[in-house]
Amino acid sequence: MQNALFVGVSSQVALQRELDVIANNMANMSTNGFKSRTSRFQEYLMPVASADSFSAPDRRLSYVIDQGTTLNLGQGPVEQTGNPLDVAVKGSAFIAVRAQGGAERYTRNGALSVDARGQLVTSDGYPVMGEGGPITVNPQETGLAIGPDGTVSTNLGIRGRIKLVTFANPNALINDGGNLYSSTSPARPAGLDGRLEPGALERSNVSPVLEMTRLMDVNRTYTMVSSVISRMDDLRGTAISRLANVA
Structure with a gap:
């Protein structure tokens, strides 16, 4: 009993x-x-x-x-927004961002903007990482656009490329608050496993x-x-x- x-x-x-x-x-x-x-x-x-x-x-x-x-x-539903700084992540890739304390974290939130310091950030305020660190633009630059491969450009040329990564074991990803993930396994470049669709957002799946x-x-x-x-x-x-x- x-x-x-x-x-x-x-x-x-x-x-x-x-x-x-x-x-x-x-x-x-x-x-x-x-x-x-x-x-x-x-x-x-x-x-x-x-x-x-x-x-x-x-x-x-x-x-x-x-x-x-x-x-x-x-893949979650992709919604067209017409905003050139919105990007829908396609495939199995994640956008690398810098979280509090400087740690690298990962997100699928493609609602991006430029903050007061000229940094490209997510809607949650996390700086988007490029291949050499956070991507920044000067206030006088115009025509900011993001390409399908993550290339960020303005009227002055290429300013960086969004760091897209994948994981050998996606189930090693751990929710870290703020729509972020950390991982117990190392990230690797996404390559053909990840592309961006500018002017659109991926919604929740x-x-x-x-x-x-x-x-x-x-x-x-x-x-x-x-x-x-x-x-x-x-x-x-x-x-x-x-x-x-x-x-």
Whole structure:
């Protein structure tokens, strides 16, 4: 009976984790370049008891183990904006930016602009990295444009090239806040694996219908598991009460 309660609690913990992932996906349905995540779980079978005095063999107990999440790198819808500084990232590439403290981070947010210091930045204010550092332009320059290969040019010529990178193992990417990712594996030049579409933005690849369906499934399963735990707890209380009344 106690084991059944433990199994139920492990299921509830896993369902709560999945609910958090779904909530985060839904909260970022309108975030430029956001990539949804899916929970991963693994079955854990408890070892069978070694005693052989039972009339029937022990049954293995199956628990749920949280194995983290998988990043969905599917292309989000591309929306034309007409803004020459908006770029939709195509393929598996990410834009390298400089985060707080100077660390390099990665994003799919292609809503770019020029800040007061002349730096090309994302809509979140992170400087976009070029091959030699952050890309800057002078106030007197005009005709700022971004090419499909990431080349940034003005009326005075080429000012830099946006650093596009990919990863051998995209699932090593870790959400780092502010629509940024860090990685436990080194980044490599995107090459042909990444291009930009100027004058457009990649929207979130979250599917509202899919997430709502998952949300309903999780809530239904959580309610069912809670009901089972409640009945098992009532059964245990009844058993204790009856055993206490045995003369």
